[in-house]
Amino acid sequence: MTWTTRPRSDLGSGLAGIVAGPRGPRVLLIHGVGLRAEAWGAQIDALARSCRVVAVDMPGHGDSGHRAEASLADYAARIAEVLDGPSLVAGHSMGAMIAAELARIVPGKVAALACLNAIHRRSPEARQAVAARAAQLDGRTTGDPEPTLRRWFGEEETPARAACRDWLTHADPEGYRAAYRVFAAEDGPEDETLRGLACPALFITGGREPNSTPAMSRAMAALAPQGRAVVLPEAAHMMPMTHAEAVTAELARLVDAAFPETLADRS
Numbered sequence: 001m002t003w004t005t006r007p008r009s010d011l012g013s014g015l016a017g018i019v020a021g022p023r024g025p026r027v028l029l030i031h032g033v034g035l036r037a038e039a040w041g042a043q044i045d046a047l048a049r050s051c052r053v054v055a056v057d058m059p060g061h062g063d064s065g066h067r068a069e070a071s072l073a074d075y076a077a078r079i080a081e082v083l084d085g086p087s088l089v090a091g092h093s094m095g096a097m098i099a100a101e102l103a104r105i106v107p108g109k110v111a112a113l114a115c116l117n118a119i120h121r122r123s124p125e126a127r128q129a130v131a132a133r134a135a136q137l138d139g140r141t142t143g144d145p146e147p148t149l150r151r152w153f154g155e156e157e158t159p160a161r162a163a164c165r166d167w168l169t170h171a172d173p174e175g176y177r178a179a180y181r182v183f184a185a186e187d188g189p190e191d192e193t194l195r196g197l198a199c200p201a202l203f204i205t206g207g208r209e210p211n212s213t214p215a216m217s218r219a220m221a222a223l224a225p226q227g228r229a230v231v232l233p234e235a236a237h238m239m240p241m242t243h244a245e246a247v248t249a250e251l252a253r254l255v256d257a258a259f260p261e262t263l264a265d266r267s
Contacts, residue, residue, distance in 0.1 A: 003038045003163035003241070008063045013081040016063035017056040021048030025111075025259040026085055027251070029055040032093030032117075033179045034142065034168045036062040039092070042244030043251060051255060056082070058095065060175020072182055076101035083109045088255055090114035092240055093212065094179060100189040103197055112258035114202040114251055117209060117237050120188035120216040127187075130211075134184035137177040145169055151211070152237040160241040188216070194223035200257045201227045204250055206235030206243070 008016040018037045021027075027047050029040040037044075037055035047053050059078050060066030069075050076098050083089070083102065089110050091099030096118035103110040122130070136143065145168035153161040194201075201224040203217035214231040221227035230250055235243040 001042055001244070002159055003041050006038055006041075008037075008057070011054065011056060011082040013078060014065040014067065015056055015059065015078065015082055017054050017082075018044060019052075019054050020044050021050070021052045024051040025255050026087035027051045027053045027255065028079075028083060028087045028089045029053065030079065030089070030091040030095030030098050031055070031058060031061070032091075032095050033058075033183050034061070034148070034171045034176050035164065036167050038163070039167070039238075040240060043090075043240060043248050046248045047251060047255070051088075054082075054084075058098070058179065060172055060178055066172065066175045066178060069178060070182070072097055072101055072186055073105075075179070075182065076105060080106050080109070085109065086111040086258075088112040088114065088251070088258055090116065090251055090254075091118075092116040093118070093237070094183045094186075097183070097186055097188070100193060103199065103201075104189075104193045107198055110199055112200045112202075112254045113197060114204065114254055115189075115217075115220065116240060116247065117205050117212040118188060118203060118216065118220065119186070119212050120220050122187055122211075126211060130184045134177075134181050137173075137180055139174045139177045142168055142171050142173050142176050153242070154236075158242075160238060163241070164238065189220065191223055194220055194227070195225070197224045197226065199226065200254060202230065202250060202254050203227060204230040204232070204239075204247070206237065206239050207231050207233035208236040209239075212237065 009019040057064035096115035221229035
């Protein structure tokens with residue numbers, strides 16, 4: 001598919017997002033650093049057939065303003081303001097960190113949690129590498145996107161790679177730096193947070209993901225009372241785009257687990 005810019009809705013609190021689907025279970029989608037709500041394009045189209053889907057532009061990204069957010073708690077609190085009732089909350093990369101934090105601070109609004117390509121206890125080498133990348137950001141430019149694209153996609157040029165290049169190149173430099181600094185400083189959800197999850201929780205990553213590794217997803221799933229780990233063997237970091245059908249199927253399965261009355265209605 002192509003990832004063209006879509007119309008935005010004003011979600012309140014200075015946040016914008018793509019809203020799709022007339023009714024049904026609520027689904028909130030949160031993208032990663034430097035991206036936009038369109039990164040969830042395939043999931044928006046598929047899930048909106050039976051769900052009310054909101055894909056938010058993270059603060060300082062897309063059409064969402066930045067309010068000097070300086071911690072993961074700041075990002076989660078901002079998005080919590082527009083979380084409208086019990087929802088499946090799914091996040092990718094930094095968005096997964098925010099999603100897990102939302103499950104901690106507003107558990108009554110998180111009916112199910114999906115953490116895609118989420119980190120959990122980085123190695124010393126990984127912590128050093130991500131900190132070095134954060135230190136290079138000056139808030140005036142977003143820098144050369146190619147090293148990031150190589151980590152995410154390898155060398156082959158694809159429509160998904162081209163879309164991410166465009167988003168990274170045109171991201172707000174200050175919003176990008178602020179988010180990346182938070183991403184670099186975090187080490188994944190606290191064990192206490194994971195043990196305290198009272199909802200179904202999916203931790204899914206790619207078998208070719210060197211940073212948000214399969215071992216990390218399995219460790220988080222083992223801590224969550226209703227946790228489940230899924231590894232897509234051929235996927236890497238941008239699997240919502242590169243392995244859209246498999247990711248969407250897992251999210252739909254989670255919707256059914258969180259909202260069984262919807263599944264019964266379809267029977």
